[in-house]
Amino acid sequence: MYELKNVTKSYATSRRTVKALDDVTLTIPRGQMVAIQGPTGGGKSTLLQMLGALERPSTGSVSLGDNDLSTMPDSRLGGIRAKEIGFVFQGFNLIPTLTAQENVETALEPLGLTSAERRSRAATALASVGLADRGAHRPSELSGGQQQRVAIARALVKEPEVLLADEPTGSLDEATRDDIMDLLETSWRDRGLTLIIVTHDSAVAKRAQRRLHIKQGKVTEK
């Protein structure tokens, strides 16, 4: 379960200080599917980075289960990200020189598994997203939808508690968008994940159990 208490995040620019999150207090129960919507620059990505242990709040606290993400040292935050949080990005963020199989394996690298275990789990994860026969392909040899499937396999292969998706369908056509959303929803349901999706797309947001709206750093229920 996520718990955010009076979270503020400010960025200092050369001219002024920008408040990306403004006194956000929020609880997200374990296993919930949440959509976050809002205008560009409203603070969606900052909130997602806070939840993903990529940023610390300027003030306030963020906790995931028993872990206080706002005070942990970087090394421990890295450990939390490695074990408990999966990321899916709008631009897929696959490593272009590695194959699909190897890209999925990168998520298992911090866990200290043997290479055989890594290969086996990555192959299973690829099969679960329908790309069992694409393991040897590099990202440039895959379609956008297939690349996002590889990215989802990479996020799920370590069996995280939380899956954070930043505009996961933003670069895809409608048909592919629906396929990807079906895949994410199925994974969420089957694995008991906490799934948090940042999206501009209302069709995507409507599939969530809970919808949040963020504007000028303020979060409201929708």
Next chain:
Amino acid sequence: MFGTYLMRELTNRKKHTAIIAIGMALAIALVIIVNGVAAGVRDAQSSVLASVYGVGTDITVSQTPVAPTGDGAGQRPSFDFGAADGQTTDGSTSLSQSRLAVDRDTTTFDSTTLETVLAVDNVSAGTATLSLSNTSFNGQIPDITQTQEGTAAAGPTDGGAPRGGGPDGGGGSSFDVDSFTVEGIDVAGVAVGPLTSATLTDGRTFESTDSAASVVVVDSAYATTAGVAVGDTLAIGGTDFEVIGLVTSGTSDAATASNTYIPLGVAQAVSGLDGQVSSIYVQASSSEAITQVQSDIETALPDATVQTQADLASSVSGSLSTASTLVAGLGTWLSILVLAAAFLIAVLFTISGVTRRTREFGTLKAIGWSNRRIVGQVAGESVVQGAIGGAVGVAVGLIGLLAVNLAAPTLSAGTTADAASAAGFGGRGGGGGPAAATQVAATTDIVLQAPVTVPIILIAVGLALLGGIIAGVFGGWRAARLRPAEALRSIS
């Protein structure tokens, strides 16, 4: 994963890898070639020096020359003839005289100095020598008695009969002055000394029983010009010496250190320099001890000139000297410059590569990769790029050295009298009279051969890896500074 990722990066970013590797390869090849040629030049210098000073000589000790005072050693050779000297036939008097003395620019010192030198720590062997010049005068002048009588009877102004006699029958004279060098050496078979590098070409060399004998070993080149062979006699300082052997330089085509070699005790006796030597050859127990031995001898003998092989190398002249200067100056600085440029290229390209891969490293950090793991990946890639450059550089360097050895450039080399005489015993092989002894004493052609040594290759590979490590450190530092949120934000 480390190896797979590394290989994928190197093979998929070929241009990046190639630029770093080529830069490193050029630098490493240059280092190998310059070092190889430098070693070849050093070998050539050692070869020239060995022909003059002998194999195994690490240090030479001589007395700093002093201004001559009065008659005796160090003075210009002079020949004094009395009225009754010479043989008179057909109105001409033949005069002949031979003198054995040290050169004007050589100072002798007490032979017990050798004991002082041998007592210095880490001196493994030493021997003393006495460098001399034998100058002979041969000439014909008109019969002195006849000339004096004619002058007394007729006088110069009364139109008497013209003077006769002399080699031209008209009262003229003819003189011939010849000179050759003589080295008095210890015949007890010591490990160092001027004859240790010589090769016997005829007859025999000295034996310990020759210490008091009038026997001489002659340099082959001088024997040819002087027309002497084994079994002949050679007059030295007015004493007949039996020629027992002929020697040539064992390490090059150069002449040996002296025209002739005679036992030290005999040289001292014939020259009237009992108990005197002109130089001491010293062998240190190890190359590391040479500096300490030089320093200790200088302390023990404050008035002595103590020179190492490195000091003596400055006495080598000719194109070999030019090559040495070029390699030591231009070659070394060029190597350093190219190496620094290669390192800089590697560092800049690695940092540039990390910057280009901001998204990649940001993603890896987001999925839990530690800074250490990412820095290791970047450093590993850089080290392998350096190693590839090193391997190519070693290959190119070896080809370069092979080309040098196939071209086999010939360098001329000589030891100059000024420098050599400062050492107390060089510049003695030229013959041709005292004037010639102040010019280049021994000139030879040496074929430059650049050796390939394992240490040079190891150093070159080490430098390549060092370049990779330095680039990796900078690239890794850049990667470690990336904050994952900023890295991901920079692409959105």
